[in-house]
Structure formats: C-alpha cells, structure tokens
Amino acid sequence: RTISHHAPPQKQQHHHQNGHNTTPADDVFDATYKEKEGRKPQMQLVWRNIILMFLLHVGAVYGFTLIPSAKTLTLVWTAVCYAISGLGITAGAHRLWSHRTYKASFPLRVFLAFANSMAFQNDIYEWARDHRSHHKYSETDADPHNAKRGFFFSHVGWLLVRKHPEVVEQGKKLDLSDLKADPVVMFQRRHYVLSLVLLCFALPTLVPWYCWGESLETAYFLPGLFRYALSLNATWLVNSAAHMWGNRPYDITINPRENRVVSFSAMGEGFHNYHHTFPFDYGTSEFGWRLNPTTAFIDLMCFLGLAWDRKKVSKEMILARMQRTGSGSNKSG
Ligand code: ST9
Ligand code: ZN
Ligand code: ZN
DSSP states (O other), X not given: OOOOTTSOSSOOOOOOTTOOOOOOOSOSOOTTOOOOOSOOOOOOBOHHHHHHHHHHHHHHHHHHHTGGGSOHHHHHHHHHHHHHHHHIIIIIIIIIIITOOSEEOHHHHHHHHHXXXXXXXXXXXXXXXXXXXXXXXXXXXXXXXXXXXXXXXXXXXGGSBOOOHHHHHHHTTSOOHHHHTOHHHXXXXXXXXXXXXXXXXXXXXXXXXXXXXXXXXXXXXXXXXXXXXXXXXXXXXXXXXGXXXXXXXXXXXXXXXXXXXXXXXXXXXXXXXXXXXXXXOTTSSSSTTTTOXXXXXXXXXXXXXXXXXXXXXXXXXXXXXXXXXXXXXXXXX
C-alpha cells in the first residue's frame, strides 16, 4: 500500500526496487498527534549557545575575507572539507541513519561517522532522533525545528533555546533501537567531543599548514570556521527556506517544498516536498543525480560493493500520489 501522510501511524512496509522488506525507520508522519491546547511555555534562551554561534559567525566572516590571500590548495581543501562533512550529514546522518534508505558496510559507516564528526551537527544518534521527530511530528510543538514558528526559529533559533517539552515527551515514543544496535553510532556518541575537536577543527586547520605551508590563521578561519558555518547554514536552509519557498508537486497539504537553491547548496537535500512525502527514498528526489551529488555518492558506494539495498519509489507510485495530493504542477524545484 501507499505510504500516505494521512495514513494511521502503524508500522508500514516500505516499497522498494528489489522487493526486499526491511524494518522501516520510525519516521512516518503521525497525523493522529495533536498539539496540547492552551498557553505555550515560555522560551528559555541558552546564552552559551547564543554566544558561541555569534562568535562562530564572526570568525566565518573573517575567514571569508581571507579568501583572496589564501593559497589555491587551501581553497581546494576548503571545498573538500565542505563535501566530506556534507556527506557525513546527507549520506550518513540523514539518508542512512535517520531514514534507513539503504544499507552500508562497516567500513563505509566508519567513514560516514568520521565525516559526520567533521560536520559537528550533534552526534549521529541525537541528529537522527531529532530528525525522526521532525518527520513524525512535522510542524507541531513536538518537531524540534517547527517551521510554523518562523524562519529564524527553524533555521538556527531552535539551537539557541531549550526544547519545547513536547519534543522530549513525544520523542520518547520513537523507536531508536536500530541506532542503539549500531556500534559505529554508539562509538561516535561516546567519543563525540574528542572526535569533533580533531575532525571539525584540528584536521581542517593542520593539513594546509603542514602540507603546503599555509598560515595557521588562514587555515583555522577558512577551511575551519568559514567552511563549518557555511555547511551549517546550508543544512539549516533545508529546515527554513525549503519549508517556506518552492513548489509542492507531490503533496500540497504539507509545507516542505522543492527548492533548487537549497538542493544545490545542501548536496541534493532541497527536494523537500518529495522527501517528506517519500522519506524512505534513498535519492530524496525523483531525478537521480540532478543537483544531487549525495545520490551519486551512494550509487558509487553500491557500485564498489560498500552499500546495497537502496529503497526507491516507483514512477507509478509517484504519479499516483501526485494526482491524489499534488499541486497539479509537475515542475519540481
Ligand atoms: C546542528 C543540527 O546544526 C542541524 C540539524 C539540521 C537537520 C536538517 C534536516 C534536513 C534534512 C537533511 C539536510 C542535510 C543537508 C546537509 C548539507 C551539507 C552541506 N526525542 O537536546 P537536549 C531528551 S547542531 C527524544 O539537551 P534541551 C533526551 O533525553 C550545531 N528525546 O534538550 C535528551 O537527553 P540525552 C551544533 C529527546 O536541554 C534530553 O531530552 N550544536 C529529544 O532543551 C535533553 O535534550 C549545537 O549548537 C528527541 N527529539 O537543550 C548544540 N530531544 O541527549 C545544540 C531531546 O542525554 N544543542 N530529548 O538523551 C543544544 O545545545 C541543546 O540541544 C539545546 C536544547 C539547547 C538546543
Ligand atoms: Zn523538513
Ligand atoms: Zn529527512
């Protein structure tokens, strides 16, 4: 049967290419969840995060001004760090661990965990837990970055305040057993602080300094802070911009949208109306490699035998869904 946003929230078998069934991730929208009535709780600012985020962005702007004086190899390295940390989020935390859209061998999971620490967006376990909350309780109080609370809140504001009690309350119901059973995920969580110091800050800084004599200052502020802040904002745009601007060819009843700019900067994660409609599709879009280097990466890993069992929605199912709930426009993004 078709996965539908209006279906009861029972465990559903996902349909995929090769007909194998696996336990689906607990990421299906729960239409039965209703927000509690009455006054919303007071927001509690977390000053430590506000100050650190502010300093990070000041450092990133300074790093940006160093671009003209940086060595060419340092610029290439900045792009490489962006791509690797990006894959740690898109192919790792998102498509593999949050949604279980494909299976990955041990060496690939180790690589993705390293890449994920380089991205420093909370450990995989916490990221996937929050992300399943985001899909299951989308745009309610139980969604950690509820886009109904506006652009700023869904972009970065949610990281600067205590969570809504409903996020914690409803989140307790999530099935996270698959994450707890993955030794790579649990190892990264145990050693998270050390791993992010080494991979998000030390490695990007030391490689250009040691290997081609870049100044430590440029290396710290450009491939370090500037690259980090840029990839954070690219990720956050999926939660903010792609929940506000773009087409809704697959489901007009939800806010997530197809946003080309976001797809480009977020390595293929801006086809967000499609993704919320079919969260189990490993490509997060209908269109293969178009604006989607993450899908190309997963396909390459499958070609090399390091990944397998990619889940993909059939064209017929997409078309049926578009006719039933789509906006009537087939322009996607
Ligand atoms: C960052 C994450 O940036 C970004 C994620 C974006 C997601 C995007 C998704 C879009 C699709 C993919 C696009 C990819 C594009 C990539 C492009 C790349 C180029 N369920 O959190 P706590 C419980 S991070 C169940 O402390 P507070 C739990 O027991 C940036 N339970 O709440 C927990 O304890 P524990 C860097 C939950 O105190 C306890 O509550 N990091 C859930 O309210 C306390 O949880 C930062 O800036 C749940 N969902 O604090 C740090 N949630 O964990 C930010 C909580 O021990 N974080 N519980 O089990 C914080 O400082 C805090 O979390 C806080 C809230 C202040 C925000
Ligand atoms: Zn979303
Ligand atoms: Zn998702």
